[in-house]
Amino acid sequence: MVFSKISTFFFFISFALFLSGCSSEENSSVIPSQKVDTNISQDTNETIPKPVELVFASKIALGKALFHDRSLSLTRKQSCASCHDPLHAFIDNNDNGVNSAVSLGDDGLSLGDRNAPTLTYAAYIPSFFLDKNNTYVGGQFFDGRASDLEQQAKAPFLNNLEMQMPNIVSVVQRVKENQDYVLAMKKFFDVNIFDEDELAFSAVANAIAEFERLPSFASFDSKVDLYTPENEGLSAQELQGQDLFVKLDCVSCHLDLETDISRPLFTNFEYENLGVPINQEVRALNKKSNVFIDHGLLDNPNITDPLQDGRFKVPTLRNIAVTGPYMHNGVFKELKTVIHFYNTRDVEGAINPETQAPWAKAEVNTTMLRDLRIGSLDMTNSEEDALVAYLRALTDERYTNLLP
Ligand code: HEC
């Protein structure tokens, strides 16, 4: 299984070389390639334009405005963009008193327990399903509890650690405050869209999801994407890292063979328990009781199988070097630490360089993966550096300015 994946990865590399020169706009199957409004960085909250005619040219433009609109949270201080900043690959770059590990809610006080993931390439995450090998795949959130982008987009409005709105009716009421939204919703959905709050709320979620499906969220233009031996776009060190990425079986989880192999997403969208420790710094502040455990996939209301305990969705590694801190709880600040964790988790006497103490134990020990040599990879320090260099080369062109 693993071997066939490795050879397929080599195939992908040569196939990508063969394809290089093709425009990446042409084969985006998931993402509609509308030419409208691809500037996704602008905060539209400041300048609500005067209503005369339709202000929003498309459902996507409406979705973009909703994504940036802070008046859709309880105290009007928080939008989706507050925790998914377009200028920072859609992560929460605020320190929040916890080195950006988790986010603050609209009240400026409530601290979450999970790290806000990048929304780049999120449109490619398949809907949650159980595959033929009885493996759970896909879904939004680290535990897949929202099947798709539409279902996901409804959650933050009502989450009491996030935008903190009391109910659907109150969200729709806020939407109705803006005449331009009302006109656009009627035009792009249904003239009677506001007859039922549920329908209007779903339309809001759909517009936001359409925005998140814009091609500019997934530009496939990192150094790794653009590399050919002729253009020498990857350094010797980065190529060594790519080699290690295959040899050390990173590809068995961070490569998806089911979708378009010429444009890998660096995740198979499955769920695994790597034995990531609790983020004690966060838990000391976010008022979770000291017996609280993040059960990952088992927290998904559709899942009761104890074998799923402590598993988290394999995240994409695209833009990874600019989306730290790492893991579902942001427990590791540096990319090198993540690699060192894979390298030495199970090695007697190994030290977490960030705490100068031995690796803390897994939050959920029973299901921790003890396979694929994870935890004891025998890498040298310079091999770790090469792997980091390769991961840095997975940064989309427009975020390379953020590289530390
Ligand atoms: C207070 C911060 C915060 C706000 C506001 C927020 N998010 Fe998130 N977002 C998060 C966190 C944290 C997660 C991960 C939570 C989890 O996995 O349980 C997340 C996860 C997601 C995901 C899943 C990505 C993946 O890889 O699984 C998407 C999509 C998303 N958010 C979109 C949105 C949208 C759209 C909005 C506005 C309606 C929004 N978020 C508002 C913090 C926030």
Ligand code: HEC
């Ligand atoms: C068995 C599947 C599996 C293998 C093999 C694997 N990973 Fe992962 N990887 C995961 C999962 C699952 C997570 C998320 C864990 C969490 O948040 O608790 C992850 C997280 C990461 C992250 C942090 C992502 C983020 O957004 O915070 C990096 C970097 C990473 N892996 C790189 C690698 C490298 C390099 C290798 C090879 C040495 C590798 N992985 C091998 C499953 C795997």
